[in-house]
Amino acid sequence: MSEARARARELVLEVRDLSTSFPIDGARRRVVDRVSLEVAAGETLALVGESGCGKSVTALSAMRLVPKPGLVESGTIRIGGKDVRTLPVTEMRRVRGNDVSMIFQEPMTSLNPVQTCGAQVVEGIRLHHRVSNAEARRQAGALFSQVGIPDAEARLDAYPHQLSGGMRQRVMIAMALASRPRLLIADEPTTALDVTIQAQILELLRSLQRDLGMAILLITHDVGIVNELADRVAVMYAGRIAEEGPRRDVLGAPRHPYTQGLLRSLPGRAAPGERLEEIPGVVPPPSQWPSGCRFSNRCPIAFEPCDSIEPERTAVSAVHGVWCHAVARDLGASEP
């Protein structure tokens, strides 16, 4: 115990140079390109980016669930120290649900419509623990109360269509928590919910994390949610990490022009009547990604090497990294 505590950051998820490709327009394109991530026990890492930037594929790669014809090409993924890419199938099945769990965006479709909610949670419990049906049901009832489902016992026998979206998302969370995973991957957990329910679910995730000491990999495009929940932030753009660091640094003093543009475009920061700033252009499809920095064709400060050489990580501080030639140049100039 003391040894575990002595290590400053015990990593529950460690992704190194992960590349995942899909065949697009007749060629294999890396939609996730040399992405590295770390999630330490008990912390929340927010993976932020626009649709199609590779956030979800990164998460699915980590669970070894990339749908065909997608392929994890290279990199190492460790969940709780286990090498995900080389684990036998049955071992991997034990890791899923036990060490890491996931909740999805659409609570409307992520529950089986012909099974009661209770039966689905019971199934999740009995997959990983040798307990009787009655005991699993009791645990499921306890989980339901824990995720804030009122009248938990009765709700065990409810079918998904009898519950509201927020309740269904709570059932999903209960299922994901069944085996007390050390890491919860939340893929846009509140996108499909209305604002008041969003706040409730975020509050629930926060309190569960506090009580269970669970780490969360939060995948979102909503900077507001990042602000609510995240300890650290990784910003993804077009399959690559653009900027990564503590929330305060990345959201408070963003260095990457994409992060800066993203934050400037938030409605909350503009005065009433003022026009929101936007990032010019649109995210190109994977087949048209620039060969240098992926953001170079939309970047306001792009200069000579940007469209030909891919930027490497530049450390702004010990914990704050930016993948940008301009930042590297400025830092290099200021400290010769």
Added chain:
Amino acid sequence: MEPHVLSNLITAALAILLAAALLRARRDPLWRGAGRELARRRPIAVSVVALYVLIAGLDSIAWVDGHAPGAKAESGTLQGQARSVIDRLFPADFQERSYSAPLATHELYGEEPLLHPGKHLLGTNMIGQDVLHLTLKGARVALVIGGLTSAIVIPLALLVGVSAGWVGGRLDDAVFFVMSTLASMPTLLLLIALIMALGTGTTQVCLALGITGWVGLARLVRAETFKIRELDYVQAARVLGTSELRIVWRHVVPNLMHLVLITFALLFSGLVLSEVMLSWLGIGIDGSWGRMIDQARSELSREPVIWWNLLASSTALFILILAVNQVADAVRDVLDPRTALEAL
């Protein structure tokens, strides 16, 4: 084992299964709601189908009398033969020598007095059998055709359709090739060829109907499996560490059940009608309404016309098909996910 003992055992097993299924359905709000809705929409059709099932069930319970008290010396063939509950509604020697009209007191030809004057509600056929009795016994044959064939078709279609849809790739190509090949052959020719090869008899005819009949359901199941395997709850089950086989069993197959039930209800009447067609071609099943219709066909040209034979069997058939189709329509309305939410 004696055929009637086997029949009794199967009937008992089916009755227990049916009772268990009904009990389970009663406890489950989803099914209870569907059942209630079904009874509300089509009360008559549901009762008619239930009545046919009851008649067929009663006709499947048979036993041998120790002394065969009703049997007379001259109809010695009845001695030691198993008689069903339906048979017992009629006297054991309830047979004339030839045709007689409904409620007639004399034979149609020859004017000989009948053994049971005025007792044959629907007359007798060429060899003097009571038409009402035969018609009632036809219900069992019809339900056996529909039921046994469905028992072949549904598991086969589920197995083939789900594995093709789930695994995809080469297996799917192979399955689709077989299905297209079967579908491109004229069904009737295929049926005749199969019965030629398998021989006639209830099981053989049902097997032949099954082999020609599974493609439609398998196609539906395959397409639906394709759809389901991309759904979030399948992915969610994977994320929780569920094995593929278990996902198929717990999450895919139950979500196909509405398709299976709807198809079963629609298939059933088609199968009973197919047997009529086969009887007309001379390869049907003994004792079926198809056989009766086939035999009665030539009698229509007689003078005076013999209509009761044809009327009884085709009316019984017509009412069953009509009721089953109505129930099938209602089942689809109640269970189809697009309309089910409104019903509940």
